[in-house]
Amino acid sequence: MDVKKRMDELILQINRYNEAYYQHNESLISDQEFDNLLAELQKLESENPLFAYPDSPTQRVGGTITKQFKSVKHRYPMLSLGNTYSEQELRDFDDRVAKGLEGEDYEYICELKFDGVALSFWYENGQLIKGVTRGDGTRGDDITNNIKTIKHLPLRLNSSIFPREFELRGEGYMPLSSFEAINEQKLKQGEAPLANPRNAASGTFKMQDSAEVARRNMACYIYAMVGDENPFQTHEESLIALNQADFPVSPTWKKCKSIDEVLEYIHSWKDKRNELPLNTDGIVIKVNDYEQQNRLGFTAKSPRWAIAYKYPSEIAETEILSISYQVGRTGNVTPVANLTPVYLAGTMVKRASVHNANEMDRLDLRKHDTVFVEKGGEIIPKITSVNLSKRKENTQAFIFPEQCPACGSTLVRQEGEANHYCLNEKKCPPQIKGKIEHFIQRKALNIENLGVETIDLLVEKGIIHHISDLYQLNEQSFQGLEGFQSKSISNILTSIEKSKSVAFRQVLFGLGIRHVGATIAEKLVQQFHSIEKLQKATLEELIAVPEIGERIANSLKEYFDDADNIQQLERLKEAGVQLSEEIKEIVLEGEALLGKSFVISGVFKNFEREELKDKIIAHGGKVVSSISSKLDYLVAGENMGPAKLEKANSLSIKIITEEEFLALLN
Known part of the structure; x- marks a missing residue:
C-alpha cells in the first residue's frame, strides 16, 4: 500500500465529511464510519510522522498536553469597546461619528455581542499557525492546540484572496447544548456543575489536555479581520469573504444606513437573541468603511468608530441573609450581601455588591428583606431595591461597622468620600495580601506560578510581609508547607528571578501607589525615567506631566x-528589580511628510517595519492599514502582498520604493 497516498485520500474524505456536517448540516456517513476513518488516519500518522500534516483533521480531536501556556504579544492590541445601555447615548455616538467624518456619508454594521471568550487567530500562507487569548489586551496565552479542536474553524484556506499574513478576531464559546450536557453528566456523578457558559468556555480553552477540549465541542464566531495587508475596503466585504471561505461568521449581522436603522435592529433582537445556541448580552455597532475607521481613530482604551449597546439587565427576587465586609488592598471596605441562591442571567447568584455605607442607607437594608438583584452589564450582581411589601415586622437594620473586620482598626471616612478605609495598611492582612497579589499580576511583575492561594498561605504563615520579601524566598521558605514539591518550588523561584527583568513602567504600576494605573505609570516613566528622579520631583513637576492632576501628584508625594x-524600594533595588527605564519617544525630525498618508507592505533593506512607521511619523506623516482612494503613497518592499498592489493600481495610488521614500524625506 502507498501509505502517503492513502493518508491523502483519508484527509480529503474526512475534510469533505466535516464540511458537510459543520457547514451544511448534512451527515453523509454514520458516526461509526467516520470514527473508523479518523482512527485509521491517526494510526498511519503515528507510524509515519514524516507524512503528517499540521492541518490534518486529526488535530481536531486533540491529544496534546500543554503544561504551561506561553505568553504571546499581540501584533495588534485587542482593545475593549465603549458601551452604553442608553439609546440617546447611541445617538450621541452617531453625532460624534458624523462630526469626525465632516459630513461624509457612512454606514454601520450591526452584530450581536456574544458572551464568550475573545480570541485571536493568526494565519500565514493560508494556514492557521496560532490561537491566542485576549489576556490583558497587549499579551495573551498561546492556546493553539486547543483552538485547533474547534471543528468549524478552517485550519487551511481554500481561498486566494487573503494576504500571506493576517489575523482574525472572534468569540470562542461553549454552546448551550454542550454546557447543559456537561452539567447533566456532572450532577449524575455527584460533582459540582459548571457555573455558566462563559466561565466554562474560558476554563475549557485553558485546559492542559486538548483531547478534553475537543470532547466539549467548543465553537467560535469570527467578527473581524486585522492586519496591514487587508484586501477589503469595508467590514461588510470582509464578512462576506470570510463566510465564503468557510469561516464561522454569524449570519445575524446587518448593514444599517442610519442610527434609526441601528435602533430597529437592536429592538428586533431584544427577545429573538434568547433563541440562539449561545448567550448574548448586546449589540456591537461599527462604522463599515475601513478608511473612515482609520480617520476616526482610537482613544487610549477603545476605537472611536465602534460602540456596544447592552440590553437592560435581568432582575431576580431573593432574600438577603447577611452582609459581609471585604477589605481591599487600598484599605477600602466594601459590603457584600449574602443571599438565598437565585438563578439570574445564566448563573446561580449567591452574593451581590452593596458598594458602600451610603448605598446601605439608601436601600435601608434589613435582615431577611426580600430584595431585587440584577447583573450590572449582566456580569456583576448588585442589589437595586427592597420589596417593601414583603418586609417582615421588627426586622433588624444592617449597620456599617466602625472597626475593620480584618484587623480591628478604627475605620476612617474622608470628607466628601462614600467609602470607609482601614488605615492600618502595614498590619491589616487583607491589605498586605492584596498589595502582594497586585504586585505579581501579569500587568505588573508578571510572576507566574505564584498564585493567590500561595500568597495567602505565605502571608498567614508569616513568611512574607511585604513585596520585597518575595525576593528573599528560597527552598527552605517552603519547608513544612503542604502541597509544595521541589518542582513547584523551583518554578516559583524561577518566576521570581525572571521578574527582575520586567520593565520599570510595570514595576511602578505594581507598587500599588493609589491612583497610579498602568497608563499613568508609563507616562511617569516616560517623563522621569527612574525611581530616584520620580521621588525627587516636586508637586509642580508632577502636575506638569500630561494626565497627572493634583490627586495623583499628592498620592505620589505621600507614597x-x-x-x-523607601525601605521597600531599597530592598527591591538590592534584589535587582528594574527601577529605571528609557522609554523611546518619537522625536519630530521634520515636516517633509506632513499631512501625507502611507501604507507599508513587504520587506525592506534599511528598516524593520516598525522603524519605517516611526520614520514616517517623525516627519509628520500618518501610517494607515488599508488602501483607499484618499491614500497618498504605498511604500513597496520585497515580497509585498499582491492584493495590495492590485488595489493600489486600480485606485491609481502612487507606489514608491524604499529609495524613493528616502528621497521624499529630503
Whole structure:
C-alpha cells in the first residue's frame, strides 16, 4: 500500500465529511464510519510522522498536553469597546461619528455581542499557525492546540484572496447544548456543575489536555479581520469573504444606513437573541468603511468608530441573609450581601455588591428583606431595591461597622468620600495580601506560578510581609508547607528571578501607589525615567506631566514621604528589580511628510517595519492599514502582498520604493 497516498485520500474524505456536517448540516456517513476513518488516519500518522500534516483533521480531536501556556504579544492590541445601555447615548455616538467624518456619508454594521471568550487567530500562507487569548489586551496565552479542536474553524484556506499574513478576531464559546450536557453528566456523578457558559468556555480553552477540549465541542464566531495587508475596503466585504471561505461568521449581522436603522435592529433582537445556541448580552455597532475607521481613530482604551449597546439587565427576587465586609488592598471596605441562591442571567447568584455605607442607607437594608438583584452589564450582581411589601415586622437594620473586620482598626471616612478605609495598611492582612497579589499580576511583575492561594498561605504563615520579601524566598521558605514539591518550588523561584527583568513602567504600576494605573505609570516613566528622579520631583513637576492632576501628584508625594516605602524600594533595588527605564519617544525630525498618508507592505533593506512607521511619523506623516482612494503613497518592499498592489493600481495610488521614500524625506 502507498501509505502517503492513502493518508491523502483519508484527509480529503474526512475534510469533505466535516464540511458537510459543520457547514451544511448534512451527515453523509454514520458516526461509526467516520470514527473508523479518523482512527485509521491517526494510526498511519503515528507510524509515519514524516507524512503528517499540521492541518490534518486529526488535530481536531486533540491529544496534546500543554503544561504551561506561553505568553504571546499581540501584533495588534485587542482593545475593549465603549458601551452604553442608553439609546440617546447611541445617538450621541452617531453625532460624534458624523462630526469626525465632516459630513461624509457612512454606514454601520450591526452584530450581536456574544458572551464568550475573545480570541485571536493568526494565519500565514493560508494556514492557521496560532490561537491566542485576549489576556490583558497587549499579551495573551498561546492556546493553539486547543483552538485547533474547534471543528468549524478552517485550519487551511481554500481561498486566494487573503494576504500571506493576517489575523482574525472572534468569540470562542461553549454552546448551550454542550454546557447543559456537561452539567447533566456532572450532577449524575455527584460533582459540582459548571457555573455558566462563559466561565466554562474560558476554563475549557485553558485546559492542559486538548483531547478534553475537543470532547466539549467548543465553537467560535469570527467578527473581524486585522492586519496591514487587508484586501477589503469595508467590514461588510470582509464578512462576506470570510463566510465564503468557510469561516464561522454569524449570519445575524446587518448593514444599517442610519442610527434609526441601528435602533430597529437592536429592538428586533431584544427577545429573538434568547433563541440562539449561545448567550448574548448586546449589540456591537461599527462604522463599515475601513478608511473612515482609520480617520476616526482610537482613544487610549477603545476605537472611536465602534460602540456596544447592552440590553437592560435581568432582575431576580431573593432574600438577603447577611452582609459581609471585604477589605481591599487600598484599605477600602466594601459590603457584600449574602443571599438565598437565585438563578439570574445564566448563573446561580449567591452574593451581590452593596458598594458602600451610603448605598446601605439608601436601600435601608434589613435582615431577611426580600430584595431585587440584577447583573450590572449582566456580569456583576448588585442589589437595586427592597420589596417593601414583603418586609417582615421588627426586622433588624444592617449597620456599617466602625472597626475593620480584618484587623480591628478604627475605620476612617474622608470628607466628601462614600467609602470607609482601614488605615492600618502595614498590619491589616487583607491589605498586605492584596498589595502582594497586585504586585505579581501579569500587568505588573508578571510572576507566574505564584498564585493567590500561595500568597495567602505565605502571608498567614508569616513568611512574607511585604513585596520585597518575595525576593528573599528560597527552598527552605517552603519547608513544612503542604502541597509544595521541589518542582513547584523551583518554578516559583524561577518566576521570581525572571521578574527582575520586567520593565520599570510595570514595576511602578505594581507598587500599588493609589491612583497610579498602568497608563499613568508609563507616562511617569516616560517623563522621569527612574525611581530616584520620580521621588525627587516636586508637586509642580508632577502636575506638569500630561494626565497627572493634583490627586495623583499628592498620592505620589505621600507614597515617597513614607519611610517604610523607601525601605521597600531599597530592598527591591538590592534584589535587582528594574527601577529605571528609557522609554523611546518619537522625536519630530521634520515636516517633509506632513499631512501625507502611507501604507507599508513587504520587506525592506534599511528598516524593520516598525522603524519605517516611526520614520514616517517623525516627519509628520500618518501610517494607515488599508488602501483607499484618499491614500497618498504605498511604500513597496520585497515580497509585498499582491492584493495590495492590485488595489493600489486600480485606485491609481502612487507606489514608491524604499529609495524613493528616502528621497521624499529630503
